[in-house]
Amino acid sequence: MEVTTKTVCLPQELRASTLYVLSKLGYGAQLQMMDEFEKAAAGPVDYSVLALLDEAVPEAQSTIADLLKIDRSQLVGLLDSLEERGLIERRRDPKDRRRHLVTVTPSGKQQLARLRKIVAQIEDEFLAPLDADERAQLHELLLRVAQNRDARFATATADA
Amino acid sequence: MEVTTKTVCLPQELRASTLYVLSKLGYGAQLQMMDEFEKAAAGPVDYSVLALLDEAVPEAQSTIADLLKIDRSQLVGLLDSLEERGLIERRRDPKDRRRHLVTVTPSGKQQLARLRKIVAQIEDEFLAPLDADERAQLHELLLRVAQNRDARFATATADA
DNA sequence: TATTGTTATACTCTATAACTATA
DNA sequence: TATAGTTATAGAGTATAACAATA
Numbered sequence: 001m002e003v004t005t006k007t008v009c010l011p012q013e014l015r016a017s018t019l020y021v022l023s024k025l026g027y028g029a030q031l032q033m034m035d036e037f038e039k040a041a042a043g044p045v046d047y048s049v050l051a052l053l054d055e056a057v058p059e060a061q062s063t064i065a066d067l068l069k070i071d072r073s074q075l076v077g078l079l080d081s082l083e084e085r086g087l088i089e090r091r092r093d094p095k096d097r098r099r100h101l102v103t104v105t106p107s108g109k110q111q112l113a114r115l116r117k118i119v120a121q122i123e124d125e126f127l128a129p130l131d132a133d134e135r136a137q138l139h140e141l142l143l144r145v146a147q148n149r150d151a152r153f154a155t156a157t158a159d160a
Numbered sequence: 161m162e163v164t165t166k167t168v169c170l171p172q173e174l175r176a177s178t179l180y181v182l183s184k185l186g187y188g189a190q191l192q193m194m195d196e197f198e199k200a201a202a203g204p205v206d207y208s209v210l211a212l213l214d215e216a217v218p219e220a221q222s223t224i225a226d227l228l229k230i231d232r233s234q235l236v237g238l239l240d241s242l243e244e245r246g247l248i249e250r251r252r253d254p255k256d257r258r259r260h261l262v263t264v265t266p267s268g269k270q271q272l273a274r275l276r277k278i279v280a281q282i283e284d285e286f287l288a289p290l291d292a293d294e295r296a297q298l299h300e301l302l303l304r305v306a307q308n309r310d311a312r313f314a315t316a317t318a319d320a
Numbered sequence: 321t322a323t324t325g326t327t328a329t330a331c332t333c334t335a336t337a338a339c340t341a342t343a
Numbered sequence: 344t345a346t347a348g349t350t351a352t353a354g355a356g357t358a359t360a361a362c363a364a365t366a
Contacts, residue, residue, distance in 0.1 A: 010227060010312045011215040013276075014208060018299045019189050019283040021313070025306050026186010029179050048174060055171040061325065067170060071358075076326055098324040098365045116173075123179040129308040134301060139178045141290060141298045146185050148289040152170045153181070222347060231335075236349055258342045258347040 029126060036118050042111070043081050045070065047119060050104060050112040053088065058101035060093065067152060087111050189286060196278050202271070203241050205230065207279060210264060210272040213248065218261035220253065227312060247271050 014020045034044050048068055053059060061079065065072045079102065082088045087108035093099035104112070127135050146153040174180045194204050208228055213219060221239065225232045239262065242248040247268035253259035264272070287295050306313040 008311070009314050011212050013211045013215065015303065015313055015315075017279060017283065018295065018302065019193065019279060019286060020208075021299070021302045021306050022182075023186045023189040023193065025302055025309075026183045027190065028309060029183040030187065033179065033183065048180075051173045052171050055173065062323085072324080073326070073328095073359085074357075096324085096366070100325065119177060119179060123177065126179060126309070127305060129304045130301060135178065137297065138301045138305075139176075139181070141294060141301075142178065142181045142185055143175065144289045145287060145298075146181050149185075149188060149286070151168070153175055154169045155175075220347075232347080233336085233349070233351095234334075256343070256347085260348070 029122075032122055032126070033119065036122055037115070040114065040118060042115060043078060045078050046082060046087070046111070047115040049078070049082060050087065050108055050115065053102060053104040054109065054112055058103045060099045061090075061102060062099075064102060069152075082108070085111075189282075192282055192286070193279065196282055197275070200274065200278060202275060203238060205238050206242060206247070206271070207275040209238070209242060210247065210268055210275065213262060213264040214269065214272055218263045220259045220261060221250075222259075224262060229312075242268070245271075 009015075033047075037044060037046065045068065049064065052064060052067060059067075061075055062072060064070070064079075065075045070078070079088065079090065083090060085107075086105055089103050089105055090100045091103075093101050127138070130138060143153065147155070169175075193207075197204060197206065205228065209224060212224060212227060221235055222232060224230070224239075225235045228235075230238070239248065239250065243250060245267075246265055249263050249265055250260045251263075253261050287298070290298060303313065307315070
């Protein structure tokens, strides 16, 4: 057997590309979250759906879909799962009987608290090499880039 | 029609999560690169494979697969495509006839130059809201996180 | 006619495992 | 027996389009 200590790392060109590092890192973060969610018997979007419903008035499914960029037809099954586990409720909007208004249940709020802890722990491990200041810096930079690309990340302007 | 100016942005909780912003942003970066590559009639991994081969001595397919975290069986088709377009060459390693050594062709180097321009332009648009200092900061922070998670991002230590 | 939620279909990825030729 | 590359198969995931109820 030949000892091949050759190329053990990525080419300089890729390491030097912010876009490349960002995309790989983001994908890694996604995978790790999905993995931990699965271990906790939670669906891949449970956290974001519950977090959304926790902050807002009852939402129509189409609103949730648009906000989280999930296809409407796909969201149906995801909400079915959440509903079967008693974490959300669907009821018809009396003002427009085509709509289903979705709300979190008390049980859903408990689950959200659990998922928050999981996400916080992953994030802490993920950002381990950075101190508090650096984490804040990173977050600020990422958020500015995100806001520039996607209006959904815009800081809420007190409206109405 | 009712004017529903309600929730137009993501919940504060998700915007406040570095992990969430990073994962969405990284996925967005990935999609945009794939999209532009497709427009340029290039495969999704053409850039990374060519960049890798450009910096290194002829590589075995298994090395490429490990380095880019692509499954070996999946890499076959991707290399087939690159080879059919005359961008890379495969030849058997005389020292171990099981192996295929892969190299870039002159035509492949030209294509790499084209793809570099595309990636650079996407990156520039992507990081538009940041000035040069901030871009450098972001890159450094991301790279440190990446290096902590994945040895492939380690800075090359002059070896042999 | 347009829209909400839903279902069904087809298509693409991906992951796994089997196969060959070499070692 | 183990490994490099290849091929084949199955399962998951995704995108698209059709559908029923309501506006």
